[in-house]
Amino acid sequence: MISPWQRRRQPDDVPTPVAVAVSDFCRRAKAPAPAQQVREALALLTEEEDFRVRALTDGEPETSPLGPFAVVDILRGVTPALAAQRQECGYYDVAQELAQVREEKTPPPAPAPTAPVFALPTPPSEETDAKTGRRKSAKAEAAAVQERIAPKKRTTDADDADTAAPAQAPQAPPEEEAPRFLKRELPRPRGRFTRVEAQRLSFFELTRAEGKETLEAAIEATEHRYSLLRTLEHRYNGPRGELTQVDMENVLRQHGIMETLEARERHNIETAYASQRGAAGRVAWALGLSPSELQRLTHALKLEEAVEALRERFRNEVLATGHLTHRLDLLGRDKYLVDLGIQKRFADALRKELERLAKDALPDATDLHSLANVVGRKHGAPAELVTRAFERLNLTEGLRKQLSAQAQSPSH
Numbered sequence: 001m002i003s004p005w006q007r008r009r010q011p012d013d014v015p016t017p018v019a020v021a022v023s024d025f026c027r028r029a030k031a032p033a034p035a036q037q038v039r040e041a042l043a044l045l046t047e048e049e050d051f052r053v054r055a056l057t058d059g060e061p062e063t064s065p066l067g068p069f070a071v072v073d074i075l076r077g078v079t080p081a082l083a084a085q086r087q088e089c090g091y092y093d094v095a096q097e098l099a100q101v102r103e104e105k106t107p108p109p110a111p112a113p114t115a116p117v118f119a120l121p122t123p124p125s126e127e128t129d130a131k132t133g134r135r136k137s138a139k140a141e142a143a144a145v146q147e148r149i150a151p152k153k154r155t156t157d158a159d160d161a162d163t164a165a166p167a168q169a170p171q172a173p174p175e176e177e178a179p180r181f182l183k184r185e186l187p188r189p190r191g192r193f194t195r196v197e198a199q200r201l202s203f204f205e206l207t208r209a210e211g212k213e214t215l216e217a218a219i220e221a222t223e224h225r226y227s228l229l230r231t232l233e234h235r236y237n238g239p240r241g242e243l244t245q246v247d248m249e250n251v252l253r254q255h256g257i258m259e260t261l262e263a264r265e266r267h268n269i270e271t272a273y274a275s276q277r278g279a280a281g282r283v284a285w286a287l288g289l290s291p292s293e294l295q296r297l298t299h300a301l302k303l304e305e306a307v308e309a310l311r312e313r314f315r316n317e318v319l320a321t322g323h324l325t326h327r328l329d330l331l332g333r334d335k336y337l338v339d340l341g342i343q344k345r346f347a348d349a350l351r352k353e354l355e356r357l358a359k360d361a362l363p364d365a366t367d368l369h370s371l372a373n374v375v376g377r378k379h380g381a382p383a384e385l386v387t388r389a390f391e392r393l394n395l396t397e398g399l400r401k402q403l404s405a406q407a408q409s410p411s412h
Helices: 016-028 035-042 047-057 068-075 080-089 091-105 138-142 157-171 173-182 209-220 225-232 245-255 258-275 280-287 291-300 304-319 324-331 334-340 343-364 368-379 383-392 396-408
Strands: none
Touching (some): 016 035, 016 068, 035 091, 047 068, 080 091, 209 245, 245 258, 258 280, 258 304, 280 291, 280 334, 304 343, 324 383, 343 383, 368 396
16 A cells, blocks of 8 residues: 555656646745655646645645645645644655655666676576587577576586586676666766757858848847857857857958948947056956957057056046045055056155155154044045055154154154
């Protein structure tokens, strides 16, 4: 007799719409459950009972809480009130463990032996030849490997010595054919787990007139030639194997749309440099390029002078910034300053300015903290940024010595 808590099918065989409906029903019944638990519960039902599950889950829960195993229990005839009580006391947790244990203890339909067996027992009723020890039946000609390498029945002691060598000769093939019996045939993936690589089209599909529309649509969806190549190489082969950048550019020139791609690339690069304020590293990151690819693309588009003019404009803006808070904030952006190539120039200029401002504020300060407050209050900058700038520019020790000397000097 089959136990009510024994699986009728595998959890992966449960239809996804049924599992989703039960999961939503449990959520509305204030007992949400993970997807694996829902499938394990529905595995207790047969495929013919799925329509009853949908009929129950399409309505509203009569009581709560009701988990997936409670749904199965209700379909078995239990009242919703009793199922809710069982849900609260942990009855279905025990039922879930019981179902898993029964699944583990259920013997497979065709249990395989622990060790490979290559011989089948010879029926004693069949006659054998006294010299060769082989059966006289016609089935011996089409016998399997197990029958051909099976030990043969010997009738006399004298025949044992004569048949010893032939009996051992067939022992060599099992070493080569043994993996056939040990290899496990795994099921092929199915459903959403199936991965099938799309078949690539011929390169000559792009050279035809219809290929121009495909290339134009691909150009509109990409920002530069490198991303266009990554898009096309998954769909098309090249004339001599993999699709290369040279092959792609030749096709674009053949259709007369290479200028369209270059104009789009030129606009994207100039816009990126303007939005990233001349930082080449952030431009490459924004466009999905490596630094070397950005450099080659800029050279191919002959934009070196325009890009350098943009970067020089932002260099001058950084160095000419008069607001102290802005300059103190830029001091913490090391990568940006290094990218522009002005880190040392900027740090030297800011160090001189802070030395001058600190010198003017020394009479009103008693320690380094109060000095940073005085400088920040006079010039509208946060004291934390001023203190950090003192430390990063190595001004702390010198300012402390000046403050100490000021405190020791006689007051006027």
